[in-house]
Amino acid sequence: xxxxxxxxxxxxxxxxxxxxxxxxxxxxxxxxxxxxxxxxxxxxxxxxxxxxxxxxxxxxxxxxxxxxxxxxxxxxxxxxxxxxxxxxxxxxxxxxxxxxxxxxxxxxxxxxxxxxxxxxxxxxxxxxxxxxxxxxxxxxxxxxxxxxxxxxxxxxxxxxxxxxxxxxxxxxxxxxxxxxxxxxxxxxxxxxxxxxxxxxxxxxxxxxxxxxxxxxxxxxxxxxxxxxxxxxxxxxxxxxxxxxxxxxxxxxxxxxxxxxxxxxxxxxxxxxxxxxxxxxxxxxxxxxxxxxxxxxxxxxxxxxxxxxxxxxxxxxxxxxxxxxxxxxxxxxxxxxxxxxxxxxxxxxxxxxxxxxxxxxxxxxxx
Numbered sequence: 459x460x461x462x463x464x465x466x467x468x469x470x471x472x473x474x475x476x477x478x479x480x481x482x483x484x485x486x487x488x489x490x491x492x493x494x495x496x497x498x499x500x501x502x503x504x505x506x507x508x509x510x511x512x513x514x515x516x517x518x519x520x521x522x523x524x525x526x527x528x529x530x531x532x533x534x535x536x537x538x539x540x541x542x543x544x545x546x547x548x549x550x551x552x553x554x555x556x557x558x559x560x561x562x563x564x565x566x567x568x569x570x571x572x573x574x575x576x577x578x579x580x581x582x583x584x585x586x587x588x589x590x591x592x593x594x595x596x597x598x599x600x601x602x603x604x605x606x607x608x609x610x611x612x613x614x615x616x617x618x619x620x621x622x623x624x625x626x627x628x629x630x631x632x633x634x635x636x637x638x639x640x641x642x643x644x645x646x647x648x649x650x651x652x653x654x655x656x657x658x659x660x661x662x663x664x665x666x667x668x669x670x671x672x673x674x675x676x677x678x679x680x681x682x683x684x685x686x687x688x689x690x691x692x693x694x695x696x697x698x699x700x701x702x703x704x705x706x707x708x709x710x711x712x713x714x715x716x717x718x719x720x721x722x723x724x725x726x727x728x729x730x731x732x733x734x735x736x737x738x739x740x741x742x743x744x745x746x747x748x749x750x751x752x753x754x755x756x757x758x759x760x761x762x763x764x765x766x767x768x769x770x771x772x773x774x775x776x777x778x779x780x781x782x783x784x785x786x787x788x789x790x791x792x793x794x795x796x797x798x799x800x801x802x803x804x805x806x807x808x809x810x811x812x813x814x815x816x817x818x819x820x821x822x823x824x
Contacts, residue, residue: 461488462522463484463648466518484505492665493660493664501671502665507618539607542618559609582601583598583602586598596628614647614648616647633656637660682694686727700782700784702737711723714817738817762808764803765802
Protein backbone atom coordinates (compact mmCIF):
# COMPACT_ATOMS: atom_id res chain seq x y z
CA UNK A 459 0.00 0.00 0.00
CA UNK A 460 1.38 3.38 -1.02
CA UNK A 461 1.88 5.96 1.73
CA UNK A 462 -0.59 8.82 1.51
CA UNK A 463 0.20 10.67 4.75
CA UNK A 464 3.45 10.62 6.71
CA UNK A 465 4.26 12.14 10.11
CA UNK A 466 8.03 12.53 10.44
CA UNK A 467 9.58 13.18 13.89
CA UNK A 468 6.57 15.24 14.99
CA UNK A 469 6.59 16.87 18.40
CA UNK A 470 4.05 19.29 19.84
CA UNK A 471 4.10 21.42 22.96
CA UNK A 472 1.74 24.22 23.90
CA UNK A 473 3.73 25.65 26.82
CA UNK A 474 7.30 25.01 25.67
CA UNK A 475 7.73 22.40 28.42
CA UNK A 476 5.35 19.45 28.32
CA UNK A 477 5.20 17.51 25.06
CA UNK A 478 1.65 16.60 24.06
CA UNK A 479 2.93 14.57 21.09
CA UNK A 480 6.37 12.96 21.38
CA UNK A 481 8.45 12.09 18.32
CA UNK A 482 5.54 10.79 16.24
CA UNK A 483 6.48 8.78 13.15
CA UNK A 484 3.45 7.39 11.36
CA UNK A 485 2.70 6.36 7.77
CA UNK A 486 -0.91 6.10 6.57
CA UNK A 487 -1.61 4.13 3.41
CA UNK A 488 -3.71 5.38 0.51
CA UNK A 489 -7.29 4.14 0.95
CA UNK A 490 -6.67 3.11 4.55
CA UNK A 491 -9.09 3.59 7.45
CA UNK A 492 -6.80 4.41 10.37
CA UNK A 493 -8.14 5.17 13.83
CA UNK A 494 -6.21 7.11 16.46
CA UNK A 495 -7.45 5.64 19.74
CA UNK A 496 -6.65 6.66 23.29
CA UNK A 497 -7.85 8.37 26.46
CA UNK A 498 -8.33 12.13 26.80
CA UNK A 499 -5.01 13.99 26.66
CA UNK A 500 -3.14 11.16 24.93
CA UNK A 501 -2.22 13.23 21.85
CA UNK A 502 -4.57 11.70 19.29
CA UNK A 503 -6.70 14.81 18.60
CA UNK A 504 -3.66 17.09 18.54
CA UNK A 505 -2.10 14.81 15.90
CA UNK A 506 -5.28 15.02 13.81
CA UNK A 507 -5.42 18.82 14.13
CA UNK A 508 -1.82 19.14 12.98
CA UNK A 509 -2.68 17.12 9.87
CA UNK A 510 -5.74 19.31 9.27
CA UNK A 511 -3.67 22.48 9.66
CA UNK A 512 -5.44 23.83 12.75
CA UNK A 513 -2.33 23.22 14.85
CA UNK A 514 1.34 23.64 13.90
CA UNK A 515 3.98 21.04 14.86
CA UNK A 516 6.65 22.31 17.23
CA UNK A 517 9.10 20.04 15.45
CA UNK A 518 9.02 17.72 12.44
CA UNK A 519 7.08 17.66 9.18
CA UNK A 520 3.85 16.17 7.88
CA UNK A 521 3.68 15.03 4.26
CA UNK A 522 0.67 14.46 2.01
CA UNK A 523 1.56 12.50 -1.13
CA UNK A 524 5.23 13.19 -0.36
CA UNK A 525 4.61 16.98 -0.31
CA UNK A 526 5.23 18.91 2.95
CA UNK A 527 2.13 20.57 4.37
CA UNK A 528 3.64 23.18 6.69
CA UNK A 529 3.17 26.07 4.25
CA UNK A 530 -0.45 25.26 3.37
CA UNK A 531 -3.40 26.71 5.35
CA UNK A 532 -6.27 24.31 6.16
CA UNK A 533 -8.53 25.37 3.27
CA UNK A 534 -5.79 24.66 0.71
CA UNK A 535 -5.04 21.13 1.90
CA UNK A 536 -8.20 19.67 0.27
CA UNK A 537 -8.91 17.59 3.36
CA UNK A 538 -12.48 16.88 4.47
CA UNK A 539 -13.14 17.39 8.20
CA UNK A 540 -15.96 16.12 10.41
CA UNK A 541 -16.25 17.41 13.99
CA UNK A 542 -18.11 16.00 16.98
CA UNK A 543 -20.21 19.15 17.41
CA UNK A 544 -21.15 19.16 13.67
CA UNK A 545 -19.96 22.83 13.26
CA UNK A 546 -22.87 23.62 10.92
CA UNK A 547 -23.88 27.20 10.17
CA UNK A 548 -27.23 27.63 11.97
CA UNK A 549 -28.42 30.43 9.65
CA UNK A 550 -27.91 28.31 6.52
CA UNK A 551 -30.07 25.50 5.15
CA UNK A 552 -28.64 22.04 4.57
CA UNK A 553 -28.04 22.83 0.89
CA UNK A 554 -26.37 26.15 1.75
CA UNK A 555 -24.12 24.47 4.33
CA UNK A 556 -23.02 21.98 1.71
CA UNK A 557 -22.49 24.66 -0.92
CA UNK A 558 -20.25 26.75 1.33
CA UNK A 559 -16.97 24.80 0.90
CA UNK A 560 -17.56 24.80 -2.86
CA UNK A 561 -18.26 28.54 -3.04
CA UNK A 562 -15.03 29.40 -1.23
CA UNK A 563 -13.27 27.31 -3.89
CA UNK A 564 -14.93 29.64 -6.43
CA UNK A 565 -16.87 26.99 -8.29
CA UNK A 566 -19.67 28.15 -10.58
CA UNK A 567 -23.30 27.83 -9.44
CA UNK A 568 -24.29 24.99 -11.75
CA UNK A 569 -21.34 22.84 -10.65
CA UNK A 570 -22.10 23.61 -7.01
CA UNK A 571 -25.72 22.53 -7.39
CA UNK A 572 -24.69 19.33 -9.14
CA UNK A 573 -22.23 18.36 -6.41
CA UNK A 574 -24.63 19.30 -3.60
CA UNK A 575 -27.45 17.25 -5.14
CA UNK A 576 -25.10 14.31 -5.63
CA UNK A 577 -23.87 14.22 -2.03
CA UNK A 578 -27.38 14.80 -0.64
CA UNK A 579 -28.53 11.72 -2.50
CA UNK A 580 -25.55 9.70 -1.26
CA UNK A 581 -26.30 10.42 2.43
CA UNK A 582 -30.09 10.20 1.89
CA UNK A 583 -30.87 13.82 2.81
CA UNK A 584 -32.39 15.15 -0.42
CA UNK A 585 -35.77 15.70 1.26
CA UNK A 586 -34.15 17.86 3.96
CA UNK A 587 -32.20 20.19 1.65
CA UNK A 588 -34.19 23.28 2.70
CA UNK A 589 -34.18 22.65 6.44
CA UNK A 590 -32.04 24.47 8.99
CA UNK A 591 -29.83 22.57 11.45
CA UNK A 592 -32.11 23.38 14.40
CA UNK A 593 -34.97 21.60 12.60
CA UNK A 594 -33.10 18.28 12.41
CA UNK A 595 -32.18 15.48 14.78
CA UNK A 596 -28.61 14.86 15.92
CA UNK A 597 -28.24 11.97 13.51
CA UNK A 598 -29.47 14.08 10.58
CA UNK A 599 -27.08 16.91 11.50
CA UNK A 600 -24.20 14.43 11.66
CA UNK A 601 -25.10 13.24 8.15
CA UNK A 602 -24.99 16.87 6.95
CA UNK A 603 -21.57 17.34 8.55
CA UNK A 604 -20.37 14.17 6.83
CA UNK A 605 -21.84 15.31 3.50
CA UNK A 606 -20.12 18.69 3.81
CA UNK A 607 -16.78 16.93 4.29
CA UNK A 608 -17.39 14.88 1.14
CA UNK A 609 -18.99 17.46 -1.16
CA UNK A 610 -15.75 18.70 -2.74
CA UNK A 611 -14.67 15.08 -3.29
CA UNK A 612 -11.52 14.96 -1.14
CA UNK A 613 -9.56 11.71 -1.01
CA UNK A 614 -8.56 12.30 2.62
CA UNK A 615 -11.20 12.79 5.33
CA UNK A 616 -10.44 13.47 9.00
CA UNK A 617 -13.02 12.71 11.70
CA UNK A 618 -12.72 13.91 15.29
CA UNK A 619 -15.05 11.96 17.60
CA UNK A 620 -17.83 12.39 15.00
CA UNK A 621 -20.33 10.04 16.67
CA UNK A 622 -19.72 10.94 20.30
CA UNK A 623 -22.99 12.86 20.73
CA UNK A 624 -25.24 10.14 19.30
CA UNK A 625 -27.08 7.41 21.20
CA UNK A 626 -25.79 3.82 21.00
CA UNK A 627 -28.14 2.52 18.30
CA UNK A 628 -27.69 5.51 16.00
CA UNK A 629 -23.95 5.52 16.60
CA UNK A 630 -23.67 1.89 15.51
CA UNK A 631 -25.76 2.61 12.40
CA UNK A 632 -23.55 5.58 11.48
CA UNK A 633 -20.44 3.46 11.93
CA UNK A 634 -21.68 1.16 9.19
CA UNK A 635 -22.58 4.11 6.94
CA UNK A 636 -19.15 5.70 7.32
CA UNK A 637 -17.42 2.39 6.61
CA UNK A 638 -19.57 1.87 3.51
CA UNK A 639 -18.70 5.38 2.24
CA UNK A 640 -15.01 4.69 2.89
CA UNK A 641 -15.15 1.64 0.66
CA UNK A 642 -17.45 3.04 -2.03
CA UNK A 643 -15.53 6.30 -2.49
CA UNK A 644 -12.05 4.77 -1.91
CA UNK A 645 -11.34 7.37 0.75
CA UNK A 646 -8.40 7.59 3.10
CA UNK A 647 -9.90 8.19 6.56
CA UNK A 648 -8.12 9.20 9.76
CA UNK A 649 -10.56 8.81 12.63
CA UNK A 650 -10.16 9.87 16.26
CA UNK A 651 -12.07 8.23 19.10
CA UNK A 652 -11.69 7.12 22.71
CA UNK A 653 -14.25 4.33 22.14
CA UNK A 654 -12.33 1.10 21.58
CA UNK A 655 -15.34 -0.85 20.26
CA UNK A 656 -15.88 1.86 17.61
CA UNK A 657 -12.22 1.65 16.61
CA UNK A 658 -12.29 -2.15 16.40
CA UNK A 659 -15.48 -2.17 14.30
CA UNK A 660 -14.44 0.33 11.63
CA UNK A 661 -10.68 0.35 11.19
CA UNK A 662 -8.11 -1.31 8.97
CA UNK A 663 -5.50 -0.38 11.59
CA UNK A 664 -5.67 1.23 15.01
CA UNK A 665 -2.93 3.37 16.57
CA UNK A 666 -3.26 3.25 20.35
CA UNK A 667 -2.04 6.50 21.94
CA UNK A 668 -1.05 7.17 25.53
CA UNK A 669 1.02 10.02 26.97
CA UNK A 670 1.77 11.42 23.50
CA UNK A 671 3.22 8.16 22.18
CA UNK A 672 1.82 5.41 19.95
CA UNK A 673 1.91 2.36 22.21
CA UNK A 674 1.05 -0.07 19.41
CA UNK A 675 -0.32 0.13 15.87
CA UNK A 676 -1.85 -2.96 14.27
CA UNK A 677 -5.02 -4.45 12.88
CA UNK A 678 -7.87 -4.69 15.42
CA UNK A 679 -7.50 -8.48 15.69
CA UNK A 680 -3.74 -8.26 16.33
CA UNK A 681 -4.19 -5.54 18.96
CA UNK A 682 -6.73 -7.69 20.76
CA UNK A 683 -4.95 -11.04 20.52
CA UNK A 684 -1.35 -9.79 20.79
CA UNK A 685 -1.14 -6.67 22.98
CA UNK A 686 2.46 -5.55 23.39
CA UNK A 687 2.16 -3.88 26.78
CA UNK A 688 -0.18 -3.62 29.75
CA UNK A 689 -1.75 -0.35 28.63
CA UNK A 690 -2.87 -1.81 25.30
CA UNK A 691 -4.07 -5.02 26.97
CA UNK A 692 -6.24 -3.02 29.39
CA UNK A 693 -7.45 -0.39 26.89
CA UNK A 694 -8.46 -2.80 24.09
CA UNK A 695 -11.28 -5.09 25.18
CA UNK A 696 -11.57 -6.83 28.53
CA UNK A 697 -8.46 -8.21 30.15
CA UNK A 698 -7.29 -10.11 33.21
CA UNK A 699 -4.02 -9.11 34.87
CA UNK A 700 -1.94 -11.01 37.39
CA UNK A 701 1.18 -9.57 39.02
CA UNK A 702 3.92 -12.19 39.20
CA UNK A 703 7.67 -12.61 39.67
CA UNK A 704 9.77 -13.89 36.79
CA UNK A 705 11.73 -16.94 37.98
CA UNK A 706 13.32 -18.26 34.79
CA UNK A 707 13.07 -18.82 31.07
CA UNK A 708 12.26 -21.77 28.80
CA UNK A 709 12.25 -21.30 25.02
CA UNK A 710 9.43 -18.86 24.23
CA UNK A 711 8.06 -18.86 27.79
CA UNK A 712 8.95 -17.31 31.13
CA UNK A 713 8.54 -19.26 34.34
CA UNK A 714 6.71 -17.07 36.86
CA UNK A 715 5.36 -17.31 40.40
CA UNK A 716 2.40 -15.56 42.00
CA UNK A 717 2.66 -14.26 45.57
CA UNK A 718 1.22 -17.51 47.00
CA UNK A 719 3.86 -19.55 45.15
CA UNK A 720 1.61 -20.70 42.30
CA UNK A 721 3.86 -21.43 39.29
CA UNK A 722 2.73 -20.34 35.81
CA UNK A 723 4.33 -20.29 32.37
CA UNK A 724 3.65 -17.21 30.22
CA UNK A 725 4.54 -16.27 26.65
CA UNK A 726 7.49 -13.88 26.39
CA UNK A 727 6.33 -10.49 25.09
CA UNK A 728 8.40 -7.90 26.94
CA UNK A 729 12.03 -8.36 28.06
CA UNK A 730 12.45 -9.45 31.67
CA UNK A 731 15.00 -10.91 34.03
CA UNK A 732 14.74 -13.30 37.02
CA UNK A 733 13.42 -11.61 40.15
CA UNK A 734 11.61 -8.86 38.27
CA UNK A 735 7.91 -8.21 38.83
CA UNK A 736 5.98 -8.56 35.57
CA UNK A 737 2.33 -8.34 34.55
CA UNK A 738 0.66 -11.43 33.15
CA UNK A 739 -2.29 -10.81 30.84
CA UNK A 740 -5.06 -13.09 29.51
CA UNK A 741 -8.44 -12.44 27.87
CA UNK A 742 -11.46 -13.62 29.92
CA UNK A 743 -12.87 -15.76 27.12
CA UNK A 744 -9.64 -17.79 27.05
CA UNK A 745 -10.28 -19.04 30.61
CA UNK A 746 -12.08 -22.33 31.30
CA UNK A 747 -13.69 -23.29 34.59
CA UNK A 748 -13.60 -26.69 36.34
CA UNK A 749 -12.30 -28.50 33.24
CA UNK A 750 -11.27 -32.05 34.28
CA UNK A 751 -7.50 -32.48 34.11
CA UNK A 752 -7.86 -35.36 31.63
CA UNK A 753 -9.74 -33.10 29.20
CA UNK A 754 -7.26 -30.23 29.13
CA UNK A 755 -5.49 -29.62 25.79
CA UNK A 756 -1.72 -30.01 25.67
CA UNK A 757 0.09 -26.94 26.97
CA UNK A 758 -2.61 -26.04 29.49
CA UNK A 759 -2.24 -25.00 33.11
CA UNK A 760 -4.65 -24.81 36.04
CA UNK A 761 -5.00 -22.51 39.01
CA UNK A 762 -7.30 -22.37 42.04
CA UNK A 763 -9.69 -19.46 42.45
CA UNK A 764 -12.57 -18.29 44.66
CA UNK A 765 -15.79 -16.85 43.20
CA UNK A 766 -16.55 -13.33 44.48
CA UNK A 767 -19.59 -12.27 42.40
CA UNK A 768 -21.64 -12.76 39.24
CA UNK A 769 -22.55 -9.97 36.80
CA UNK A 770 -25.45 -10.79 34.45
CA UNK A 771 -25.23 -9.10 31.02
CA UNK A 772 -27.91 -10.85 28.99
CA UNK A 773 -25.84 -12.67 26.40
CA UNK A 774 -23.25 -13.76 28.96
CA UNK A 775 -22.37 -13.82 32.65
CA UNK A 776 -19.17 -12.43 34.08
CA UNK A 777 -17.91 -14.57 36.94
CA UNK A 778 -15.54 -12.50 39.06
CA UNK A 779 -12.97 -14.45 41.06
CA UNK A 780 -9.99 -13.96 43.36
CA UNK A 781 -6.75 -15.64 42.30
CA UNK A 782 -3.77 -15.88 44.67
CA UNK A 783 -5.09 -12.94 46.66
CA UNK A 784 -5.55 -10.79 43.54
CA UNK A 785 -9.18 -9.70 42.92
CA UNK A 786 -11.31 -9.11 39.81
CA UNK A 787 -10.09 -12.02 37.69
CA UNK A 788 -12.94 -12.50 35.19
CA UNK A 789 -14.35 -15.58 33.49
CA UNK A 790 -16.96 -15.13 30.72
CA UNK A 791 -19.70 -17.75 30.60
CA UNK A 792 -22.92 -18.25 28.69
CA UNK A 793 -26.02 -18.48 30.86
CA UNK A 794 -26.37 -22.13 29.80
CA UNK A 795 -22.89 -22.93 31.14
CA UNK A 796 -23.71 -21.74 34.65
CA UNK A 797 -23.70 -24.35 37.41
CA UNK A 798 -26.33 -23.92 40.13
CA UNK A 799 -23.74 -25.02 42.70
CA UNK A 800 -21.54 -21.98 42.00
CA UNK A 801 -22.04 -19.27 44.62
CA UNK A 802 -19.91 -16.36 45.84
CA UNK A 803 -17.31 -17.98 48.05
CA UNK A 804 -17.22 -21.25 46.05
CA UNK A 805 -13.80 -22.66 45.19
CA UNK A 806 -13.23 -23.42 41.49
CA UNK A 807 -10.39 -24.36 39.17
CA UNK A 808 -9.49 -22.08 36.25
CA UNK A 809 -7.49 -23.22 33.24
CA UNK A 810 -6.06 -21.89 29.99
CA UNK A 811 -3.44 -22.66 27.40
CA UNK A 812 -0.12 -21.19 28.50
CA UNK A 813 0.44 -19.49 25.11
CA UNK A 814 -2.61 -17.30 25.85
CA UNK A 815 -1.02 -15.98 29.06
CA UNK A 816 1.21 -13.08 27.99
CA UNK A 817 4.11 -11.74 30.07
CA UNK A 818 3.99 -7.95 29.76
CA UNK A 819 5.58 -5.02 31.62
CA UNK A 820 5.12 -4.52 35.33
CA UNK A 821 2.48 -1.99 36.37
CA UNK A 822 0.60 -1.29 39.57
CA UNK A 823 -2.74 -3.07 39.76
CA UNK A 824 -5.64 -0.64 40.12
